[in-house]
Amino acid sequence: MKxxxxxxxxxxxxxxxxILLFFLLSKLIHFRxxxxxxxxxxxxxxxxxxxxxxxxxxxxxxxxxxxxMPGGMRRLQRSVEETVRTFNAYSPEKIxxxxxxxxxxxxxEQEELILQLADYxxxxxxxxxxxxxxxxxxxxxxxxxxxNEEYEAGALILKGEKGMSQDQTLNQSIENLEFELSNxxxxxxxxxxxxxxxxxxxxxxxEDEGYGxxxxxxxxxxxxxxxxxxxxTVEDLINFETIFIQGPRQSYTExxxxxxxxxxMHGGNLIVLSDGVAVDVEQAGGEGTLAMPxxxxxxxxxxKYGVRINKDLIQDLNFGYFPVMGGDFGxxxxxxxxxxxxxxxxxxxxxxxxxxxxxxxxxxxxxxxxTVLAPGIKKTPLIFSSDYTRVMQAPARVAxxxxxxxxxxxxxxxxxxxxxxxxxxxxxxxxxxRFLPEGFSKDGFKESGSGKVVVISDGxxxxxxxxxxxxxxxxxxxDPFNQVVFANKLFLRNLVQYLQxxxxxIASRTRTFQIRPLDKVKVAQQKTFWQGVNVLVPVILLLIxxxxxxxxxxxxxSRKN
Numbered sequence: 147m148k149x150x151x152x153x154x155x156x157x158x159x160x161x162x163x164x165i166l167l168f169f170l171l172s173k174l175i176h177f178r179x180x181x182x183x184x185x186x187x188x189x190x191x192x193x194x195x196x197x198x199x200x201x202x203x204x205x206x207x208x209x210x211x212x213x214x215m216p217g218g219m220r221r222l223q224r225s226v227e228e229t230v231r232t233f234n235a236y237s238p239e240k241i242x243x244x245x246x247x248x249x250x251x252x253x254x255e256q257e258e259l260i261l262q263l264a265d266y267x268x269x270x271x272x273x274x275x276x277x278x279x280x281x282x283x284x285x286x287x288x289x290x291x292x293x294n295e296e297y298e299a300g301a302l303i304l305k306g307e308k309g310m311s312q313d314q315t316l317n318q319s320i321e322n323l324e325f326e327l328s329n330x331x332x333x334x335x336x337x338x339x340x341x342x343x344x345x346x347x348x349x350x351x352x353e354d355e356g357y358g359x360x361x362x363x364x365x366x367x368x369x370x371x372x373x374x375x376x377x378x379t380v381e382d383l384i385n386f387e388t389i390f391i392q393g394p395r396q397s398y399t400e401x402x403x404x405x406x407x408x409x410x411m412h413g414g415n416l417i418v419l420s421d422g423v424a425v426d427v428e429q430a431g432g433e434g435t436l437a438m439p440x441x442x443x444x445x446x447x448x449x450k451y452g453v454r455i456n457k458d459l460i461q462d463l464n465f466g467y468f469p470v471m472g473g474d475f476g477x478x479x480x481x482x483x484x485x486x487x488x489x490x491x492x493x494x495x496x497x498x499x500x501x502x503x504x505x506x507x508x509x510x511x512x513x514x515x516x517t518v519l520a521p522g523i524k525k526t527p528l529i530f531s532s533d534y535t536r537v538m539q540a541p542a543r544v545a546x547x548x549x550x551x552x553x554x555x556x557x558x559x560x561x562x563x564x565x566x567x568x569x570x571x572x573x574x575x576x577x578x579x580r581f582l583p584e585g586f587s588k589d590g591f592k593e594s595g596s597g598k599v600v601v602i603s604d605g606x607x608x609x610x611x612x613x614x615x616x617x618x619x620x621x622x623x624x625d626p627f628n629q630v631v632f633a634n635k636l637f638l639r640n641l642v643q644y645l646q647x648x649x650x651x652i653a654s655r656t657r658t659f660q661i662r663p664l665d666k667v668k669v670a671q672q673k674t675f676w677q678g679v680n681v682l683v684p685v686i687l688l689l690i691x692x693x694x695x696x697x698x699x700x701x702x703x704s705r706k707n
Contacts, residue, residue: 189232189233189236189324189328189654190324190651190653190654192328192647192649192650192651192653192654193233193236193324193328193651193654194236196328196331196332196335196651197233197236197237197238197241197328197331198236198237198238199335200237200238200239200241200331200335201239201335202239202294202295203239203240203241203242203294204237204239204240204241204242204292204293204294204331204334205241205242205243205244205292205293205294206226206230206241206242206243206244206290206291206292206327207243207244207245207246207290207291207292207293208223208226208227208243208244208245208246208290209245209246209247209248209263209268209286209287209288209289209290209291210222210223210226210286210287210288210289210290210303210304211223211245211246211247211286212247212284212286214284215273215284215286216273218312218313218316219273219286219316221316221320222288222303222304222316222319222320225320225323226243226290226303226323226327227243229323229324229327230242230243230327233327233328233331246291248260248263248287249285263287263289263300265300266289266291266299266300266301266302267289267300267301267302267635267636268287268288268289268300268301268302269302269631270285270286270287271285271286271287271288271304272284272285272286273285273286288302288303288304288319289301289302289303289304290303290326290327290330292327292330292331292334293334294334296334297333297334298334299330299331299333299334300330301326301327301329301330302326303319303322303323303326304316304319305318305319305322305503305504305505318502318503319503321503321655322502322503322655324654325651325652325654325655328651328654329643329651332651333365333366340367340368340386340387340388340646341367341368341369341370341385341386341387342359342363342367342368342369342370342386342387342388342389342390342642343370343371343372343383343386343388343389343390344356344359344369344370344371344372344389344390344392345372345373345374345389345390345391345392345394346371346372346373346374347373347374347375347396348374348394348395348396348397348398348402348442349394349395349396350391350392350393350394350395350605351392351393351609352393352395352609353606353609353610353611353612354609354610354611354612354619356369356371356392357610357619358608358609358610358619358622358634358635358638359390359392359608359622359638361610361619361621361622362608362622362635362638362639363638363639363642366639366642367387367642370386372386372389374398374402374405374406375402377405379405379590380405380408380409380412380590383405383409383414384409384412384413384414386414387415387642387645387646388414388415388416388417388642388645388646389406389409389414389415389416389417390417390419390608391406391416391417391418391419391420391444392419392605392606392608392609393419393420393421393604393605393606393609394420394442394444394605395424395442396442397441397442397443398442398443398444399443400583401583401584401585401586402443403443403444403446403447403576404576404577404582404583404586406444406447407447407575407576407577408575408591408592409597410451410573410595410597410599411573411575411592411593411594411595411597412592412595412597413595413596413597414597415597415598415599415600415645415646416597416598416599416600417599417600417602417641417645418444418448418599418600418601418602419602419604419605419606419607419608420442420444420448420455420601420602420603420605421440421455421511421513421603421604421605422439422455422456422457422458422459422513422514422540422603423437423438423439423440423457423458423459423511423513423540423541423542424437424438424439424440425437425459425488425511425544427468427511427544430544430545430546431470431545431546432545432547433545433547434543434544434545434546434547434548435543435544435545436540436541436542436543436544437459437511437538437540437541437542437543437544438540438541439457439540439541446576447576448599448601449518450520450574450575450576451520451523451569451573451599451601452517452518452519452520452523452525452569453515453516453517453518453525453567453569453601454515454516454517454518455513455514455515455601455603456513456514456515456516457513457539457540458513458514458537458538458539458540458542459488459511459512459513459537459538459540459542459544460488460490460512460513460514460531460535460536460537460538460563460565461487461488461535461536461537461538461553461558462487462490462491462492462531462532462534462535462536462558463487463532463534463535463553463555463558464490464491464492464493464531464532464534465485465486465487465488465489465490465491466486466489466490466491466508466510466625466627466628467483467484467485467486467489467627467628468483468484468486468489468546468627469481469482469483469484469614469627470482470484470546483627483628484546484549484550485549485553486549487536487549487553488510488511488544489508489509489510489511490508490509490510490512490531490532490565491506491507491508491632492506492507492508492509492529492530492531492532492565493505493506493507493532494529494530494531494532494562495528495529495530496526496527496528496529496530498526498528498568499640499644499648499652499653499655499656500528500568500637500640500641500644500652501528501529501637501640502655502656503655504633504636504637504640505632505633505636506630506632506633507529507607507632507633507634507637508607508623508625508632508634509565509604509607510604510606510607511604511606512531512565512603512604513603513604514537514563514564514603515563515564515565515567515601515603517567520569520573520574521574522571522572522573522574522594523569523570523571523572523573524569524570524571525567525568525569526567526568526569526570527564527566527567527568528564528566528567528568529564529565529566529637530562530563530564530565531560531561531562531563531565532561532562533561533562534555534558534561535558535560535561535562535563536557536558536559536560537560537563565602565603565604566600566601566602566603567600567601568598568599568600569598569599569600569601570598571596572594572595572596573594573595573596573597573599574593574594575591575592575593575594575595577591578593578594598645600641600645607634607637608622608634608638609622610622610624611624611625611626612626613626614626614627621635622634622635622638623635623636640652640655
């Protein structure tokens with residue numbers, strides 16, 4: 147009896163010692179094994195770097211709440227929790243989460259918070275839920291707030307391209323969770339990541355004087371308006387992460403082009419928003435006006451880099467609206483929304499970190515683009531027109547009266563025309579084997595270099611529209627006539643972040659998770675079989691194990707007897 151008691155005590159001691167040893171090792175050695183095919187519980191290297199730089203705890207408030215949400219929304223909700231827990235496992239500081247419903251606040255505080263959330267791009271969404279009395283609508287806020295003791299940031303987590311099914315939208319939102327959350331955490335630790343220049347002096351940014359870019363990127367970058375004529379050498383430009391050229395109406399000189407060329411050769415990022423034709427939409431009433439081709443002096447530079455903006459206009463049946471006076475109603479002037487095919491609601495996106503999951507981007511008077519031979523340059527189209535597109539060669543008639551009739555669909559026989567090109571690789575200077583402009587010498591001249599160039603065939607895509615009542619500029623993407631918030635701001639942010647660091651956080655947007663829906667026919671046919679397997683197999687296995695253990699004990703002790 148004493149031997150048996152010692153044996154039991156020894157076994158318990160070994161068990162407790164093993165548990166203690168395992169506990170101590172878990173505190174000293176941290177590891178995770180991700181056995182999923184798509185590495186759902188692994189993080190991109192850039193995300194791990196952001197988390198490793200945390201110096202204080204971070205809290206995440208999840209605003210996607212509700213007991214009666216559909217299964218897809220609950221799946222997204224759980225995915226946010228899992229992502230936060232994964233972040234916490236990799237972070238040296240604690241990352242916690244909680245749930246918060248903005249609608250639980252008093253009405254006056256609700257309004258203030260909703261305006262604050264709108265600044266982060268988190269707008270309320272109507273959700274249809276099934277209840278006992280039938281389908282009802284529920285207002286949800288599909289976003290998160292991330293904060294530490296000093297700063298706060300927000301992120302919208304429900305995103306998808308127009309035309310996607312609900313399952314595809316939810317799946318893409320889950321794929322982008324790592325980027326959205328890590329980007330919000332990055333904003334807490336990093337202020338003003340670099341400097342951006344908006345060139346002035348060539349009649350650029352006519353509509354909003356650069357407000358759209360400043361409002362969209364403020365807080366992440368230092369933004370300067372730079373007169374190019376004051377730059378003496380390329381060294382005056384290379385400290386800027388990115389240079390914007392927005393719809394110039396005056397021609398760039400040979401000296402200006404040389405400075406821009408050398409900026410790219412020194413590894414700079416150049417974003418060119420250029421119209422192929424000039425249109426005065428204020429003259430489109432009555433007999434209308436003509437869109438005339440014009441040159442801004444950048445044509446040879448872009449051609450050398452591999453892209454040409456054509457002298458034409460695109461019309462698209464996936465169009466926006468333009469307000470025109472439609473006559474009087476009594477003593478009041480009547481404003482009507484006229485279908486305007488020159489304004490394109492572009493929803494066809496490339497599967498690229500910049501545009502993946504991006505909603506509709508709004509273009510106004512865009513032109514077509516062609517690619518030309520440029521050795522060493524990778525040309526990636528990012529955004530396209532719809533399947534029903536028409537091209538009008540300049541000079542092209544632009545008149546409101548032409549839109550009074552229903553468009554002839556047969557004329558819109560082109561599709562998926564590129565509106566944005568990303569150029570990457572080893573660029574060759576426009577001035578290689580040529581005389582340099584007056585005032586410049588061969589000292590320091592670079593014949594080639596590895597930069598990045600983005601060409602957009604619309605000079606206004608990053609310009610804010612104005613409030614028709616107050617005349618004040620609106621947030622980039624807000625359209626007062628379509629009553630829609632387009633994704634121009636998000637496109638701009640993704641674009642700048644990619645140019646700054648293509649292998650950084652933006653690269654995590656390339657993750658893909660497979661949708662594996664159940665085969666409904668097989669479910670119906672094999673339902674009873676699998677229910678039986680799930681119920682009976684565990685019981686049978688337990689009986690077999692119990693029988694083997696019992697037989698082993700009988701055999702063991704019967705021999706001793």
